[in-house]
Amino acid sequence: MRRLLIALSLAVTCSVAAQVPGPEDYVRYLIPLVQRDIKGANGSVWTSELRFRNRWDRDIPIIGALCSSLLDPPCSQVSNIPPDTTVTLPIQPRGDGADGAFLYVPIALVGPRPVITLHVRDTSKGAGGYGTQVVTPRIDEYQAQIDLIAIPTDPRYRGTLRIYGNGAAPQLVRVRTYSETDNNLLNSQVVPLSGIINIAFDPFPKHPAYAQIDAVPDSARAADADRVRIVVDTPDAGENPPLVWAFVTITDNVTQLTSTIAPNR
Numbered sequence: 001m002r003r004l005l006i007a008l009s010l011a012v013t014c015s016v017a018a019q020v021p022g023p024e025d026y027v028r029y030l031i032p033l034v035q036r037d038i039k040g041a042n043g044s045v046w047t048s049e050l051r052f053r054n055r056w057d058r059d060i061p062i063i064g065a066l067c068s069s070l071l072d073p074p075c076s077q078v079s080n081i082p083p084d085t086t087v088t089l090p091i092q093p094r095g096d097g098a099d100g101a102f103l104y105v106p107i108a109l110v111g112p113r114p115v116i117t118l119h120v121r122d123t124s125k126g127a128g129g130y131g132t133q134v135v136t137p138r139i140d141e142y143q144a145q146i147d148l149i150a151i152p153t154d155p156r157y158r159g160t161l162r163i164y165g166n167g168a169a170p171q172l173v174r175v176r177t178y179s180e181t182d183n184n185l186l187n188s189q190v191v192p193l194s195g196i197i198n199i200a201f202d203p204f205p206k207h208p209a210y211a212q213i214d215a216v217p218d219s220a221r222a223a224d225a226d227r228v229r230i231v232v233d234t235p236d237a238g239e240n241p242p243l244v245w246a247f248v249t250i251t252d253n254v255t256q257l258t259s260t261i262a263p264n265r
Helices: 002-019 218-222
Strands: 026-031 045-054 060-066 076-081 085-088 101-106 115-122 132-134 146-152 157-165 171-179 185-193 210-214 227-233 244-252 258-261
Touching: 132 258, 146 157, 146 244, 146 258, 157 171, 157 185, 157 227, 171 218, 185 210, 185 218, 227 244
Parallel strands: none
Antiparallel strands: 026 101, 045 085, 045 115, 060 076, 060 101, 115 132, 146 227, 157 210, 157 244, 171 185, 171 227, 244 258
């Protein structure tokens, strides 16, 4: 009888383990900004709001660093979203709040894709602005080379280039800046993406390797180019380069109104 009970216990344990989904059962989304009251230039205070709608007819488990407060760790890894429901997802930043995070959504065998919207706004302006919507790409929308065009060099605006790896590990990327008028190369630099090396394999990394730099380097401004093109890729990567994602935010120095320049999806 004891052997039978042990056998039944092992069978149940194995059955449960087999039902635990792995990363192959999820679609990974990049949430590029998870800011919470981050102070910026000219008295601005930036906050992002991530909204998620479950359009399916069943509960779905969302995986990520989901935290209701910066001061109340540990974070919940899984949040079950009821059907036909829209919720705000409070994702925890890895560092200073200017970096991104990954969100894992179950693969829908039947039914529509979920709706994910990310808005970033300057809360120092009160209710004066709804903010700017930021693209939240799937991991299969990452590219070997990112081209960002029509980046203004006008000093009335500040531009920030944000770059994301497709995993948590640190990596190097190359950023080249060209004049849009004559396609001359104005600047080339190698940029390290800050990341985390996990000793044990993490099937669900919470945050991507990340960097943010000035979108318009001094050499491009000195060239007196009206607009520039930015190319982001991996230097000396061979035939199978690591895929990356990048976009630029353009902010008016007076009004703090922000727009984004992102790759095609």
